[in-house]
Amino acid sequence: MKRLRYAMVGGSKGSFIGPVHRMAIRMDNLADLVAGAFSRDPKKNAETAGELGLSAEHVHPDWASLLAAEKDNIDFLAVCTPNDSHYEIAKAALEAGLDVMCEKPLSMTVAEAEELGRLARRKRRILGIPFSYSGMPMVKFARELVAQGEIGKVCKIVLEYNQGSFRKIDLTKPLDVRNAWKMDPRRSGPSCAVADIGVHAFHMLEYVTGLEVKEVLADLSSFAPGNRLEDDASILLRFKGGAKALLNVSKVATGEENGLRLRVYGEKASLHWNQEENDYLVLKSPFEPHRTYSRKAPYMKTASASFARTSRIPAGHHEGFMEAFANIYDEFCAAVQTRTPRDFPGAHEGVRTMRFVEAVLTSHTAGGVWTKI
Amino acid sequence: MKRLRYAMVGGSKGSFIGPVHRMAIRMDNLADLVAGAFSRDPKKNAETAGELGLSAEHVHPDWASLLAAEKDNIDFLAVCTPNDSHYEIAKAALEAGLDVMCEKPLSMTVAEAEELGRLARRKRRILGIPFSYSGMPMVKFARELVAQGEIGKVCKIVLEYNQGSFRKIDLTKPLDVRNAWKMDPRRSGPSCAVADIGVHAFHMLEYVTGLEVKEVLADLSSFAPGNRLEDDASILLRFKGGAKALLNVSKVATGEENGLRLRVYGEKASLHWNQEENDYLVLKSPFEPHRTYSRKAPYMKTASASFARTSRIPAGHHEGFMEAFANIYDEFCAAVQTRTPRDFPGAHEGVRTMRFVEAVLTSHTAGGVWTKI
């Protein structure tokens, strides 16, 4: 099979997510980076390219130039810019006939997300969104257990994504620029915490349970000084079929690191997963000792082929965030090569998560009312 | 100081909470049980009395006979019956001039709770309610840390009380009678999960933060087959002063045992406490390693005298639910003897928790609207 080639927009050195994309792709030897427009700052752009071994002719000042010059030279484009440019870049790339991996949130509005979805379908292009936590093996395994009926009908989900990142911001330090733009409505869009991390949680809800959220009710807050967007959200959710969920999303959960925690309560048992101990999944039933499943333990052989591909090394040797990201790219790159559906989040998930963001904002603005999604 | 004497209503052998009251009182050698009306079933009543070494003349067929015969023989009455009789028994005992420790919920309605509060004040009698988890040393310590400003202004609280007890009910077995009456509106009142365990959580919210809840919004569910009352509640709360909380209360959290977990996020740090690891309290700040406080460790000496009284044995030797219950009784009995205020939940907390129950029911019935408390 032909070796894949890709270019990146955004993601200069010092940023968080750009290097993660590159590392994930390299780890599993999936594709070669052949061009980039990493920063609008020419010096930063050049330095990043230099570190990555790109020759000057493949370093471009902006995404438009990059697309113009490289569209026939690459198989896909990785979009790692702030939220406000996702839509226009992804749109241009799809129109140029490229497959695209675009950072979340997919767009600023539902309408934009829907347009990208339609465009991808029309052009038969692949649009991926790295909801990275759904690449974690034990999240996939949770989805399997639910689908197999192991915990019975799902009744209640308690989910939280608690970060304290806005409690440690020191705007005098360059590193904090990573966070500062998220508080700026022009760069971030109408939502901060919900668009930034709430979408991960929402995607996980539907991915693991296989259920569809019907309506939401939200209470939003801005606790961080100077933040004009919400940095904390308490959200109630109702699914088609009667299940319910409670979701806490916060960027001011002081002292928390990356506290994404999922509990799914079914009629027969419940599942408990904590991103900070991502290689384990706990099943609790009143009728037997709690079970702790461990990634790639010998008894995990029965899981699906899709799950098996996600593990590189034996149980007890931790895999983490990078491997999860690589798992998303593994599936995406396989789809790019084979043009067949694979297990990674795409346009549908991009639209669903944007609808979630809008419904949350609408519910809150109306004073906390149930809002269809 | 004169040794205290008490009688008990309800709490026959085989019940959960009656034996707990008696063990707690004995553990710290606080009072002598001198009379009882443990069950309306004469055989059960006699057997319980026999095991406890009471002579027949002090075993009564019902609470009215007990009060008539023993009111001058006892210092206080412990009420361990189902919810529907709390009000009338407590009222009669207060009117008879007795101090009362009454199980939660204090009554079926706010009006009844308020009446009991007024009655206790008028008669200068002491009314205690064993919100037992607030007797746990590390809960008291959390309250101290908040009061001392150690975590800064409180912004958000995430609290949950998840039990799976209704998922293991087998009504063909006698033991499950313990749970079955809680599903019966005549015995349990208009609320099941919220009145049964939600009140513990609500009390903890106000006790630890020192803040007052202003309004609530609730979404209730009945997931357990045959349950006509709610067994699951998703609740949003707003405090005076701007703090907010998210509360999950469930008796159908399959596989959970007694999952009462509290997280309090302040501007400077957060506190994390889990009832199932009750001897520890974690403080998380972005600016230093997470701290795990351990009950009665050498560095805990700086805590208040009230806290110091709650610990019997050194750190590393677990104290649990029984000691917490005894801590409530320690303070209650000290109040009975000294007629001075002490650190235990009383009439005020009884009224607050009943207001909470009513506001939750009102909010849900109205389709999920913010409801004053």
Added chain:
Amino acid sequence: MKRLRYAMVGGSKGSFIGPVHRMAIRMDNLADLVAGAFSRDPKKNAETAGELGLSAEHVHPDWASLLAAEKDNIDFLAVCTPNDSHYEIAKAALEAGLDVMCEKPLSMTVAEAEELGRLARRKRRILGIPFSYSGMPMVKFARELVAQGEIGKVCKIVLEYNQGSFRKIDLTKPLDVRNAWKMDPRRSGPSCAVADIGVHAFHMLEYVTGLEVKEVLADLSSFAPGNRLEDDASILLRFKGGAKALLNVSKVATGEENGLRLRVYGEKASLHWNQEENDYLVLKSPFEPHRTYSRKAPYMKTASASFARTSRIPAGHHEGFMEAFANIYDEFCAAVQTRTPRDFPGAHEGVRTMRFVEAVLTSHTAGGVWTKI
């Protein structure tokens, strides 16, 4: 059945273990304290008696007076003095026809322990030793699982009892007197850490595995300033039948609280128990998810009657050190009343643990050689 009466020697207020004995006995309403010789300090003696509600005529200046005056008034004697008087008090009490619960270590030498064992048998008296951790329900359950073959033939045990208590001693403070005598060969005997806590570990080894230790090899150290006895021991053990163990015992494990941890590796699975999370037992097998058993969870019904008696309250409501101690006394008191064997440590265990202490000292003195036990 006749209600039991007991007296106590040692255990004045402020001491650790005396109050524990009394609380444990009261918690389960097992016996009444009717006399005591709590301290050689008359003031402390009187104060302790006062707090316990004993009248002056039943408070004695020393154990000999107590035995002379009370031997026909009591069913058993609880011995809570430092190590150096265990032997003489237990001996006198047995000769006076009393049953005895004597603190560990049973004596200063193997010869003394053996003599007490013979004396108890000849006088048909009951001698109990509160190796309290073997009263913990999940330790008993571990013993059951091993006996039932659930983990296959036992191969290796890794056991540790790590305390940091000697690292926080401040001899200018009264509380630390609790620890100081343990460093004094005249009060403590020829061994400090091994006699003080190593015996708990050794008893647990033989209790849980049902195997007999054949020989030991030890390397002892004195790390705490001024300590003339060992405060740290690295010990290898070999069992009859080929199993082996590794045991670490330390009172200078800085920062540890009461770190008694047991792991038993069998051919099919392993068991993992940690005293600081005493209500849980983990079973690990390569062929299924790790199982976490929880005390008194619904699925624990299959365990033995002996196990069932050890639990008072439902899973999720922590029982701890006090309940474990009460469990030892429950069995001891049942034996006192019924004169039939019950499940508590007695003379045999007292002799075995003293042989262990002597073998460890012999091995170390010889430079680290395998020594029969």
Added chain:
Amino acid sequence: MKRLRYAMVGGSKGSFIGPVHRMAIRMDNLADLVAGAFSRDPKKNAETAGELGLSAEHVHPDWASLLAAEKDNIDFLAVCTPNDSHYEIAKAALEAGLDVMCEKPLSMTVAEAEELGRLARRKRRILGIPFSYSGMPMVKFARELVAQGEIGKVCKIVLEYNQGSFRKIDLTKPLDVRNAWKMDPRRSGPSCAVADIGVHAFHMLEYVTGLEVKEVLADLSSFAPGNRLEDDASILLRFKGGAKALLNVSKVATGEENGLRLRVYGEKASLHWNQEENDYLVLKSPFEPHRTYSRKAPYMKTASASFARTSRIPAGHHEGFMEAFANIYDEFCAAVQTRTPRDFPGAHEGVRTMRFVEAVLTSHTAGGVWTKI
């Protein structure tokens, strides 16, 4: 700086450690794989090369051919074969003027290891050994805390490396061939568990404490059916300066995955690290709440530059075994490029660990006697 080129011997597809080396090198974009002799099985060799995108001319039937053909084409050689060929391959590569990363154990005997060390010095070549756990950030941080005196003088270390891998072997399955050769003295050498995983533990002991082991005493066992080498070792150690350690090494710790756990007890505090939660380090002191340090949390900024390089992504996003391996290679490759000493295990550590293996075997054979190392 010139981009590095390397070749690999051993490590065909399906093996454990070869792919790990390659992933680690790719993750951080350190070097390009340009040649290989992955397996003596020509089919496997070719398939591996194919998957890695190597052209046929750079795939060699054995290490000798590879060295002959590629020595001027590569900067270093990665040796991923079974133990019995490490010495001869490393020797030939060093003599050919190459830097070498050689899997542990470095050789079959101390004499061979010493010879390789001398050879590397004489040829001014770099010899690295991937004791991967010392590449974990929190292990490096532990080393820093000890060196800074944060825990005071080190007294006692409790270390264990417990795997259950030999308890799940099913020799009818191809995967288990990974483990089977370790039981064969011809391939594995005179030691199994100690040479395979004990060396990791020993290296960690000296690396973290900065102390030198003086003598050891060992008790070895062969519990796995058919194993002619030891699969379980109980080891006592004494350091220069008076510190002591207890080490358990086992491949028959049924149900364990990769249980490498370190505890270092100093005069002021202790450090606790568990490989299966590798991103955290706990410091326990009696005088303050236990501290949990988290990799790359904001307060970790004070750590050394060497530590800082080991982290890629923020705290809360797990890094694991692959990143640790990459950290070893980062330092090794920097040394290869700069010819200056860096922080990775090399010839000295190779010799020390082989001396440890030999001393353990000698001690055991002599019946358990203290043996100089």
